[in-house]
Amino acid sequence: MNKLLIGGGTRVSGRVRVSGSKNATLPIMAACLLARKECILHQVPDLDDVKVMEEVLVSLGAKVKRENGTLVINPENINSYELPEYLSRRMRASNLVMGALLGRFGKARVAYPGGCAIGQRPMDIHLKGFREMGYRIDECYGYIEGQAENLVDCEIMLDFPSVGATENLMMAAAVSKGNTVIRNAAREPEIVDMQNFLNRMGARIRGAGLDVIRIEGVSELNGVEHEVIPDRIEAGTFMVLAAASKGDVVIENVVAEHLVPVTAKMRETGAEVIHYNGGTLRVLGKRKLGPVDIKTMPYPGFPTDMQPQMMALLSAVEGTSVIVETIFENRFMHVNELRRMGADIKVEGRVAIIKGKNRLRGATVEATDLRAGAALVIAAVGCEEETIINNAFHIDRGYEKIEEKLGALGVKAVRIAS
Ligand code: UD1
Numbered sequence: 001m002n003k004l005l006i007g008g009g010t011r012v013s014g015r016v017r018v019s020g021s022k023n024a025t026l027p028i029m030a031a032c033l034l035a036r037k038e039c040i041l042h043q044v045p046d047l048d049d050v051k052v053m054e055e056v057l058v059s060l061g062a063k064v065k066r067e068n069g070t071l072v073i074n075p076e077n078i079n080s081y082e083l084p085e086y087l088s089r090r091m092r093a094s095n096l097v098m099g100a101l102l103g104r105f106g107k108a109r110v111a112y113p114g115g116c117a118i119g120q121r122p123m124d125i126h127l128k129g130f131r132e133m134g135y136r137i138d139e140c141y142g143y144i145e146g147q148a149e150n151l152v153d154c155e156i157m158l159d160f161p162s163v164g165a166t167e168n169l170m171m172a173a174a175v176s177k178g179n180t181v182i183r184n185a186a187r188e189p190e191i192v193d194m195q196n197f198l199n200r201m202g203a204r205i206r207g208a209g210l211d212v213i214r215i216e217g218v219s220e221l222n223g224v225e226h227e228v229i230p231d232r233i234e235a236g237t238f239m240v241l242a243a244a245s246k247g248d249v250v251i252e253n254v255v256a257e258h259l260v261p262v263t264a265k266m267r268e269t270g271a272e273v274i275h276y277n278g279g280t281l282r283v284l285g286k287r288k289l290g291p292v293d294i295k296t297m298p299y300p301g302f303p304t305d306m307q308p309q310m311m312a313l314l315s316a317v318e319g320t321s322v323i324v325e326t327i328f329e330n331r332f333m334h335v336n337e338l339r340r341m342g343a344d345i346k347v348e349g350r351v352a353i354i355k356g357k358n359r360l361r362g363a364t365v366e367a368t369d370l371r372a373g374a375a376l377v378i379a380a381v382g383c384e385e386e387t388i389i390n391n392a393f394h395i396d397r398g399y400e401k402i403e404e405k406l407g408a409l410g411v412k413a414v415r416i417a418s
Contacts, residue, residue, distance in 0.1 A: 007412025
C-alpha cells in the first residue's frame, strides 16, 4: 500500500490535532539509554521512524513497550554499545545513540550513517566535539568507535549549529566527569525539550534555546516521565495546506512560539493566522495570496523542513517567489515532481525561482523524501484532478495517521496497492 491517492479541488476546513514531535522524540528515546531505571514518554507519535528507534534500543538490550501514545523504555539491562549497520542505514537519526552510549559506557561503536536523499549529512561536527571532550574517536571499516580517554572540562565551538551534534554532545556531557560548554549550539525547540528531559533525570544543563549550553557532568541519571513537545513541522504543514487550498483550519496542540518563522511567512503571503490561548491556532487562506521570498536558516530562522511545503504553495500563487536553501545541499528533489504537476520552477544551485501560476494539475508523482511527500500532498489538494503519490511510505515516516487527519479536513486521501 505504497501509493496515496489525493482528491483535488477541496477547500480544507475543520479541526486537526497535531501529534508529538518526531524530532524531539527520537533524541529523547536515545537519551533514555542514560537512565538507570524505566522512563515513560507521553505524546509519542506512532511513526515509522519512531519504530526504527525502538528497534535500535531493543538491539542494545533495552525493553520497550508501547501503548497508544505512551512509550515505556527500560534501559536497565542494556548489554551492547554497538549500533549495527543495518539499523544505522535505515535512519540517520539512529546515530543519536552514540552520545548516550558514550555517557553510559564510556565507549560506543556505531556504523557510519550513509548519505541520504537531501544531502551528505556527515558526522564530523559530532566527532570533533566528542574528541574535545576527551574521547578517542577512530573511524574504520564503516564504523565509528569512541572510547573515553581523558575526559576533561572543555569548551566546544561547533562549526555549524548542527541539531544532531548538539543533542549527541549534550547526552555524552550530561553523564561525564567534566564540565562542558557548547558554543554556537543549535537553538531548536527540540534541544530545549532534550534539556528539560535530561534535567528532570538529574542532569545539570542550562542554556538550551540560546547558543551557549553549559553542562555540569553527573555520575548517573534516574528514570522519569516526560511529555514530548508538539510537532512544529506537522503544525506548519497543516498551516500551509490550509492556506494553499483557500481553506479554514483550526490546528490544536501547537506552541505558538515554535511557529513564529512559519507564521510570519504565512502572513506575508496574505494568509490569516490567528493564535488563540491554550495552544490552538486558525489559518484562513480565503484571500488571494501573493509570492514571498524564503531563505532557510537554523532556528529561529525559517526551517528547512518546511521549505518543500512552501514551494508547493508558492507554485500555485501568481507571481515570482525565490527560495534559498542554506541547510542541505540537495533539498530540491521535489522540484521535478512539482514540475510534473505544471509548476514553473528554475533551480540554480541552492536557489529556486518559482513563477507561480493560478493552479497546478493532478498527476502521478513520487515522494522522494518525507517533506517532499508532504509538499506533494499540499500541491495535490489544490488541483482539480486526482493525484497519485508513489512511495508514500516516506510520508509515514513523519506524519501520523495522515489519511485520517486529511479525511477529517474534507480531503479525499486513500491508500492504494502498488
Ligand atoms: C535535524 C532534523 C531534520 C532537520 C535538520 C535541520 C532530526 C531527527 N532531524 O537533522 O529534520 O532537517 O535537523 O534542521 O532532528 N552537518 C555537517 N556535519 C555534521 C553534522 C551536520 O556537515 O557533523 C551538516 C548537515 O550535512 C546539514 C547541516 O549540517 O547540511 C544541518 O544538519 P543537522 O542540523 O545536524 O541536521 P540533523 O540533526 O541531521
